Amino acid sequence: xxxxxxxxxxxxxxxxxxxxxxxxxxxxxxxxxxxxxxxxxxxxxxxxxxxxxxxxxxxxxxxxxxxxxxxxxxxxxxxxxxxxxxxxxxxxxxxxxxxxxxxxxxxxxxxxxxxxxxxxxxxxxxxxxxxxxxxxxxxxxxxxxxxxxxxxxxxxxxxxxxxxxxxxxxxxxxxxxxxxxxxxxxxxxxxxxxxxxxxxxxxxxxxxxxxxxxxxxxxxxxxxxxxxxxxxxxxxxxxxxxxxxxxxxxxxxxxxxxxxxxxxxxxxxxxxxxxxxxxxxxxxxxxxxxxxxxxxxxxxxxxxxxxxxxxxxxxxxxxxxxxxxxxxxxxxxxxxx
Amino acid sequence: xxxxxxxxxxxxxxxxxxxxxxxxxxxxxxxxxxxxxxxxxxxxxxxxxxxxxxxxxxxxxxxxxxxxxxxxxxxxxxxxxxxxxxxxxxxxxxxxxxxxxxxxxxxxxxxxxxxxxxxxxxxxxxxxxxxxxxxxxxxxxxxxxxxxxxxxxxxxxxxxxxxxxxxxxxxxxxxxxxxxxxxxxxxxxxxxxxxxxxxxxxxxxxxxxxxxxxxxxxxxxxxxxxxxxxxxxxxxxxxxxxxxxxxxxxxxxxxxxxxxxxxxxxxxxxxxxxxxxxxxxxxxxxxxxxxxxxxxxxxxxxxxxxxxxxxxxxxxxxxxxxxxxxxxxxxxxxxxx
DNA sequence: GTGAAAGCGCTAACAA
DNA sequence: TTGTTAGCGCTTTCAC
Numbered sequence: 001x002x003x004x005x006x007x008x009x010x011x012x013x014x015x016x017x018x019x020x021x022x023x024x025x026x027x028x029x030x031x032x033x034x035x036x037x038x039x040x041x042x043x044x045x046x047x048x049x050x051x052x053x054x055x056x057x058x059x060x061x062x063x064x065x066x067x068x069x070x071x072x073x074x075x076x077x078x079x080x081x082x083x084x085x086x087x088x089x090x091x092x093x094x095x096x097x098x099x100x101x102x103x104x105x106x107x108x109x110x111x112x113x114x115x116x117x118x119x120x121x122x123x124x125x126x127x128x129x130x131x132x133x134x135x136x137x138x139x140x141x142x143x144x145x146x147x148x149x150x151x152x153x154x155x156x157x158x159x160x161x162x163x164x165x166x167x168x169x170x171x172x173x174x175x176x177x178x179x180x181x182x183x184x185x186x187x188x189x190x191x192x193x194x195x196x197x198x199x200x201x202x203x204x205x206x207x208x209x210x211x212x213x214x215x216x217x218x219x220x221x222x223x224x225x226x227x228x229x230x231x232x233x234x235x236x237x238x239x240x241x242x243x244x245x246x247x248x249x250x251x252x253x254x255x256x257x258x259x260x261x262x263x264x265x266x267x268x269x270x271x272x273x274x275x276x277x278x279x280x281x282x283x284x285x286x287x288x289x290x291x292x293x294x295x296x297x298x299x300x301x302x303x304x305x306x307x308x309x310x311x312x313x314x315x316x317x318x319x320x321x322x323x324x325x326x327x328x329x330x331x332x333x334x335x336x337x
Numbered sequence: 338x339x340x341x342x343x344x345x346x347x348x349x350x351x352x353x354x355x356x357x358x359x360x361x362x363x364x365x366x367x368x369x370x371x372x373x374x375x376x377x378x379x380x381x382x383x384x385x386x387x388x389x390x391x392x393x394x395x396x397x398x399x400x401x402x403x404x405x406x407x408x409x410x411x412x413x414x415x416x417x418x419x420x421x422x423x424x425x426x427x428x429x430x431x432x433x434x435x436x437x438x439x440x441x442x443x444x445x446x447x448x449x450x451x452x453x454x455x456x457x458x459x460x461x462x463x464x465x466x467x468x469x470x471x472x473x474x475x476x477x478x479x480x481x482x483x484x485x486x487x488x489x490x491x492x493x494x495x496x497x498x499x500x501x502x503x504x505x506x507x508x509x510x511x512x513x514x515x516x517x518x519x520x521x522x523x524x525x526x527x528x529x530x531x532x533x534x535x536x537x538x539x540x541x542x543x544x545x546x547x548x549x550x551x552x553x554x555x556x557x558x559x560x561x562x563x564x565x566x567x568x569x570x571x572x573x574x575x576x577x578x579x580x581x582x583x584x585x586x587x588x589x590x591x592x593x594x595x596x597x598x599x600x601x602x603x604x605x606x607x608x609x610x611x612x613x614x615x616x617x618x619x620x621x622x623x624x625x626x627x628x629x630x631x632x633x634x635x636x637x638x639x640x641x642x643x644x645x646x647x648x649x650x651x652x653x654x655x656x657x658x659x660x661x662x663x664x665x666x667x668x669x670x671x672x673x674x
Numbered sequence: 675g676t677g678a679a680a681g682c683g684c685t686a687a688c689a690a
Numbered sequence: 691t692t693g694t695t696a697g698c699g700c701t702t703t704c705a706c
Contacts, residue, residue: 001454003699014677019701030675047454051397052699054388055682075635078425079618081418088415091442103440105428117338117384255622262624281416285592287599287624298412340683351693356685367691389683392698 002046010044011037022048050100060120063094063308066112067105068128077105077128081280082297086148089301090125097309109133113140123308126150144311146304151194160317162304162324166195169293169326170202173247173275176291176328178210181337182245182273187219188257189249190229196249199277203247222253229253233260241266244273244337251276255286258333273334289331299324339383347381348374359385391457400431400645401458403449404442405465414442414465418617419634423485426638427462434646446470450477460645463487481648483641488531497654499641499661503532506630506663507539510584510612513628513665515547518674519582519610525594526586527561533586536614540584559590566590567597574601581610581674588613592623595670610671626668636661 004022008015013033020028021037029037054060065087067077077083087103094101102119104112109129113136116124124141126134127148138145138156147161155161177185187203189196200219207215220236223229233240240246240261248254254276258268266272269288276283279294303322310317341359345352350370357365358374366374391397402424404414414420424440431438439456441449446466450473453461461478463471464485475482475493484498514522524540526533537556544552557573560566570577577583577598585591591613595605603609606625613620616631640659647654 001699004701005699015700016677016702017675020676023701028675033675047451049392049457049699050455051388051391051457052682053701055386055392055684055698056700056702057682060388076422076425076429078415078421078428079418081416081421081618084415084418084421084425085413088413088421088442091415091440092413101440103428103438105425114384118387120386120388259622259624259626281418282619282622285596285619286622287596289596338683341685342683352684353686353694354692357692360685365691370691386683389698390685392682392700393684393686394698 001049002044003049004046007037007040007044007046011040013037054120059122061098062100062102062119062121063097063305064102064104064112064116064119064121064124065090065094066107066124066126066129067103068126068130068133081282082278083128085280085297086127086301089298090305093302093305097305109136113137116141116143123312125304125308144308146308146311148300148304149195151198155318157316158311160307160311160322162300162307162322164195164295164300165323165325166198167202167205169277169295170199170204171206172202172326172328173277173293174203174206176330177245177247177273177275177334178206180245180273180334183212183337184243185218185245185247186240186243187247187249188222188253189219190222190224190253192221199249230256230260233257234264237261237264241272245275245334246272247275247277249277251278251280251283251290251292254290254292254333255282258286258288258290269333269335275334279329283329283331288333291331291334292329293326294329295326296324338386339381340386341383344374344377344381344383348377350374396459397457398435399437399439399456399458400434400642401439401441401449401453401456401461402427402431403444403461403463403466404440405463405467405470418619419615420465422617422634423464423638426635427642430639430642434642446473450474453478453480460649462641462645481645483645483648485637485641486532488535492655494653495648497644497648497659499637499644499659501532501632501637502660502662503535504539504542506614506632507536507541508543509539509663509665510614510630511540511543513667514582514584514610514612514671515543517582517610517671520547520549520674521580522555522582522584523577523580524556524584524586525559525590526556527559527566527590529558536586567593570594570597571601574598578603578609582612582671583609584612584614586614588615588617588620588627588629591627591629591670592619595623595625595627606670606672612671616666620666620668625670628668628671629666630663631666632663633661 004015004018007018017029018037021034091101104115123144125146131152134152138159145159149163150161187200204215222232248257254274258274262268268274276290276292279292283290283292303324307317307322341352341355344355354366355374358371428438441452460481462483468489471489475496482496486500487498524537541552559569585594591611595611599605605611613627613629616629620627620629640661644654644659
C-alpha cells in the first residue's frame with residue numbers, strides 16, 4: 001500500500017505538503033511542487049485510505065440508505081421492482097454527489113441506528129418505515145434525514161420528505177377514464193394510508209367534478225394479504241363485472257388482478273378496463289400492457305439526494321414538500337366506452 | 338460520541354481492558370470486571386467506530402459487490418429483476434457472515450479497483466464483466482474474488498466462480514417439452530456465450546436422446562438489441578408458427594416474445610407453447626404465467642458468499658466449480674400435444 | 675510555502 | 691489480570 005508518507009519521501013517533501021496538493025489547497029504549495037507531486041502520485045498509483053480519512057475528519061462521506069418493510073410480502077425489499085429501481089437510482093445519484101452509499105435492508109431500527117453511528121453516516125435516506133420507527137430514528141440520529149413517501153404529521157429541522165404528486169396522479173387517471181367514457185369505475189386499494197389516501201382523494205375529485213354521485217361507493221378496499229385478496233375478488237366478481245373500468249392503486253395489484261380476473265373468464269380490456277399506478281416494469285411485461293400513472297423513480301431518487309445534499313451543505317429546506325410530478329401513460333388495458 | 342476511553346475512565350480501568358471485554362478475549366479479564374464493563378458499555382450506549390477499527394486492523398470487514406453491464410439494455414443494473422434479487426440476497430448473506438457490503442454498480446473496472454483499495458475490501462463479488470475486465474481485476478486485486486455466472490477459461494488461486502447447472506436446466510426443459518408431446522421446438526437465444534451456450538448444449542442433448550435430427554436447425558439466434566429482435570420475430574413469423582413450442586434462453590426474452598406474438602395474433606399456449614429460463618418475477622406476472630426453469634437466486638447468493646467466506650478463512654476452494662441446481666416449474670404457457 | 679507534531683479511536687505487542 | 695505504549699494513514703494547527 002502506498003501512503004502519503006511514501007509520496008512525500010519520494011518527492012523529498014513533508015506529508016503535509018502532499019496532503020495539500022491532494023486537496024488542491026490553492027496557494028499553499030508552489031506550482032512546481034504541485035506538478036511534481038501530482039506526477040508522483042500518479043506514478044505510484046496512490047489511493048487514499050478512506051478509513052484513515054474518516055478517522056481524521058469528522059465526516060465519513062457515507063450516506064446510509066435504509067429500507068423498511070418490503071412493499072409487498074416479498075421476501076426481501078429488493079424483490080420489489082419499485083424499491084430495486086429506486087435504490088439503483090439512489091446509488092447513482094449519491095455517487096454523483098461525491099458520497100458513498102451504504103445499504104441497510106431488512107434491519108430493525110435499532111440496528112440501523114447502531115450502524116449509522118458505527119459508520120458515522122453523514123446523512124440518511126429512509127423509506128418504508130412506520131411513524132413510530134421514524135420517530136425513533138429522528139430522535140436518535142441528529143444528522144440530516146430524507147424520507148421517501150412517508151407522510152407523517154409533523155415536520156422537523158434536518159428532516160425532509162420527498163414524495164410524488166399522488167393526488168394529481170389520482171386526479172389525472174380519474175379524468176383519463178372519464179374521457180374514455182367510463183362512468184362505472186371502481187377505485188381499488190389495500191389500504192388508506194399516505195400515498196394511497198392521496199390517490200383516492202385525487203381520483204375522488206375527478207369523479208366529483210364529473211358530477212358523479214355516491215362517490216364513496218366507488219372505493220373498494222381489499223385485504224393486504226395475497227390469498228384473502230384473491231378470495232375477495234372472487235366473492236365480488238359480480239360487482240367487478242358490473243363496472244366498465246377498475247383503477248388499482250398500484251400496478252402490482254392491477255397486474256395480479258388482471259391475471260386473476262382473466263382466469264375467471266373476464267376479457268380485459270374488452271369487458272373491463274384496468275388501470276394502475278406507479279409504472280413499474282411489470283406494467284410493460286404483463287398482458288395487456290397496463291395503462292398506468294407513471295412516476296419517475298429516477299427523478300425521485302435524484303430529488304431525495306438533492307435535498308440531502310442541500311441539508312449537508314447547511315441549507316435550510318423548509319417550504320413545501322418536494323414532489324415529483326406524474327403523468328398517465330396509455331397502453332392497452334383501457335379501452336374507450 | 339462515546340469512546341473506549343470514556344468507558345475505561347468510568348470503569349476505572351485501561352482502554353486495553355475494555356477492548357478485551359469487547360472482543361471477548363477469554364481469560365484476559367476477570368469475570369467481575371467483564372460484567373461491570375459490559376454494563377457500562379450498555380449504559381453509555383457505546384458503539385465502536387468502524388473507521389478506527391478499520392485503520393487499526395489490516396482487515397476492513399467490507400466485501401465489495403461489483404456489477405458490470407446490465408443484463409439487458411436497461412438503464413441501471415438494478416432494473417433487472419434477476420440482478421436486483423441477487424443483490425438483495427447477497428446483502429443478506431454478507432451480513433450473516435458478519436461483513437458489510439459495499440455496492441458498486443455501473444462503474445469502470447478502474448473505478449472498481451480504486452475503490453476496492455480505498456476501502457480496503459477484504460474480498461469482492463463480481464458479475465457481469467467481460468473476460469478482459471475480469472483479468473484486469475484479478476491482476477490488480479489480490480484478495481479473494483468470487484464471480485457469478487462468469488465462465489472463463491482458466492482458474493486462479495483466490496478466485497472462484499459460482500454458477501447454475503445451466504446444462505442440466507437446458508436438458509430438463511428439453512425433456513419436459515418432449516414429454517408434453519412437442520417435437521417441433523425452437524431454442525431461441527440472443528447469444529452463444531457462457532450460460533446460454535450451456536443451456537443450448539443441455540437442450541441439444543435432450544433432443545438427441547429423443548432421436549431428433551437436424552438439431553442445429555432447432556436453434557434460432559436473434560439480435561441482442563430490442564428493436565431488431567422484434568423485427569426478426571416478424572420476419573420469422575412463418576417459421577415460428579410452424580413450431581409447437583419455443584424455448585427461450587431467458588424469461589426476459591420469453592415474456593417479450595409472448596406479448597409480441599400475441600400482438601401478431603398467435604394464441605399462446607393454444608397454438609404455440611412457450612418456455613423460459615430463470616424464473617424471474619415476470620414469469621409470474623406475465624400472461625400466461627410462464628413455464629420455466631427455476632434457478633434459486635437465494636441459494637446462488639448464499640453459495641457465493643459461502644465460497645468467499647471460505648477463502649477469507651484461508652481455505653482452498655479448488656475442486657469442481659460450485660453450482661446451484663435447477664428445476665422446471667410448470668405454469669400455463671406450455672400445453673400438451 | 676513548507677514542515678513538525680498532535681490527534682482521530684482502536685488494537686496488539688509487550689511490560690508489569 | 692491489567693496497563694503502557696506505539697502505531698494504523700490522514701488532516702490540521704501552528705511555528706518557521
